[in-house]
Amino acid sequence: MSEELGADTMASHTLASRGLGSESLGSQGLGSQGPDAREQTSAAEQSGVDGNAAAQLAASSVPNVAVTTESGTLVSGMPVSAMPGPDEEDEEVLEVDPEPMGDEDMPPNGFHAFLRHANLHNLLQIESLSRTTGVFLVVSGGSRGYLHLAAGELVHAETGGLSGEAAAAEILSWEDGEFKSCTRTLAPIRTVHSSVQTLLMRLAKASDEAAHARPHQASRVVRRPLDQDAPTQPHLPPTLARDGAPEASEGRAASAAPPASPRASRPPPLPARFEREAKPESNGDSRRDSNSVADVVLSIAGEVISGRGAATEEFSARVAYAARLADLIGRAIRSGTPRSLELRGKSTQTLVQWQADGTLTASLDLVQNSRR
Amino acid sequence: MITVDVLSSLKDIDGVYGSFVVDATGALILRDLPGVIDNGALREAGPRIARLWGAFPEDDPADYVLLEFASHQVFIKKFEAGSLCIFVPPSVNRPALRMAANFVGRWLDKQLAALPEVAGPASEPVPEPAGSTASGKKKTYIFRGQRYEV
Numbered sequence: 001m002s003e004e005l006g007a008d009t010m011a012s013h014t015l016a017s018r019g020l021g022s023e024s025l026g027s028q029g030l031g032s033q034g035p036d037a038r039e040q041t042s043a044a045e046q047s048g049v050d051g052n053a054a055a056q057l058a059a060s061s062v063p064n065v066a067v068t069t070e071s072g073t074l075v076s077g078m079p080v081s082a083m084p085g086p087d088e089e090d091e092e093v094l095e096v097d098p099e100p101m102g103d104e105d106m107p108p109n110g111f112h113a114f115l116r117h118a119n120l121h122n123l124l125q126i127e128s129l130s131r132t133t134g135v136f137l138v139v140s141g142g143s144r145g146y147l148h149l150a151a152g153e154l155v156h157a158e159t160g161g162l163s164g165e166a167a168a169a170e171i172l173s174w175e176d177g178e179f180k181s182c183t184r185t186l187a188p189i190r191t192v193h194s195s196v197q198t199l200l201m202r203l204a205k206a207s208d209e210a211a212h213a214r215p216h217q218a219s220r221v222v223r224r225p226l227d228q229d230a231p232t233q234p235h236l237p238p239t240l241a242r243d244g245a246p247e248a249s250e251g252r253a254a255s256a257a258p259p260a261s262p263r264a265s266r267p268p269p270l271p272a273r274f275e276r277e278a279k280p281e282s283n284g285d286s287r288r289d290s291n292s293v294a295d296v297v298l299s300i301a302g303e304v305i306s307g308r309g310a311a312t313e314e315f316s317a318r319v320a321y322a323a324r325l326a327d328l329i330g331r332a333i334r335s336g337t338p339r340s341l342e343l344r345g346k347s348t349q350t351l352v353q354w355q356a357d358g359t360l361t362a363s364l365d366l367v368q369n370s371r372r
Numbered sequence: 373m374i375t376v377d378v379l380s381s382l383k384d385i386d387g388v389y390g391s392f393v394v395d396a397t398g399a400l401i402l403r404d405l406p407g408v409i410d411n412g413a414l415r416e417a418g419p420r421i422a423r424l425w426g427a428f429p430e431d432d433p434a435d436y437v438l439l440e441f442a443s444h445q446v447f448i449k450k451f452e453a454g455s456l457c458i459f460v461p462p463s464v465n466r467p468a469l470r471m472a473a474n475f476v477g478r479w480l481d482k483q484l485a486a487l488p489e490v491a492g493p494a495s496e497p498v499p500e501p502a503g504s505t506a507s508g509k510k511k512t513y514i515f516r517g518q519r520y521e522v
Contacts, residue, residue, distance in 0.1 A: 121408065194442065198444050201409070204406030204407070205390075318429070322424060322427035325420045325424050326424070326439055329420045329421060329439065329446070333413050333414070333446070335446070336442060338439050338441055339441060341438070341440070342437065343428060343434070345428050345433060345434055345435055346433050348429065348432045
């Protein structure tokens, strides 16, 4: 069938050892090759494929997907801690092939999915939504990179001489290739501080802006097996790792990185602002003449720890409500917990800030003649 | 007919990632966002955004809300018929953004007011973006030569 495996622009996605939780890929039905497609679908649905897995596969916007598994081994239901160790995980290389591999070719654990037209962004989102912890090898042409995920957060990326967000941007700009979990040790230091959503959003915007200038990269089938993963090596010099400086790995020497490739030697396709540090309130909008009316500190449970000013009780209730809604909004759009919330009215401004210990501090100011 | 074109004008402000609009009940009306944020997420956030205005004092009409996250912000502008939500970097030129949001808000108010009173959404159903993480459309999967629809 022409729509099956083996077409151009293919990414192999190893779902085996990482991430997808107990609701995901929990089917043994897909392991058999029964003649009745409906029965297989039904079995798969009953055992959970219509849940998270189907949603996540659907989420990948892959028009056609073929899934194979080794004789129904139910590995994906295990917690990450119970997953097979690195030795067992040293699976056979996935080979993009016009025909699905037989069961005998599959590694001894979990599921492999071959996603035609899969998008690396979507694959990363699947792992992120699954709160995966692990390292993924991305191979595209002659380039290879590593994406380190901790509980679904992209914490580190490296390719060629790049690391951190620049490396993530470089890797995520690759348009075809292979994506698989690997045994590389998770980076001890976080070098990527943006959420996956934010990172992808930035990249999408950068991609939009560069769409006219960047020639479309011809798709190709990667037929060679993946090379053995590079041996695990520390991601930071010991002294830097001890210091715990997140920026230390950004300038990591190329010698500690995977072999450079022509693609990796290119500068990352990012606008300059991508590299800038976030500078809160650096936008020149501080021209307000305000008078503090009230200040409160709220506990996680919304209790008033301290308060000052008029109508503290009512103000605290409003703050607690707004903060809760803001938190829910942040979760809904997968941006996490807010750092601050500014409620700007015609005559007052409420500023709520989330503190590291979970408490909320809020202030109510009168705003006079702040806007035209 | 309300089109998404009006939202694209917000991208005149340097750094704006995209935006979406919800009506007064929080229902999604328009979107101009990369596919990494799907409509499901926006529909989940919409009612909360609509309720957020309830946190303002009654005697102080709401103007806008700014939600700051780790690496981006969501600027939410209230207009008569709903809320305009704009994803921006922290470094955005906020006065310019506010002016652009005012403009778009006024435009949306006019467009929504001009629509006849009908049950249902004010505009066409918001299409799911390409590459979205959750689509309501059926997906076809092929497993060993068999076609499955989810």
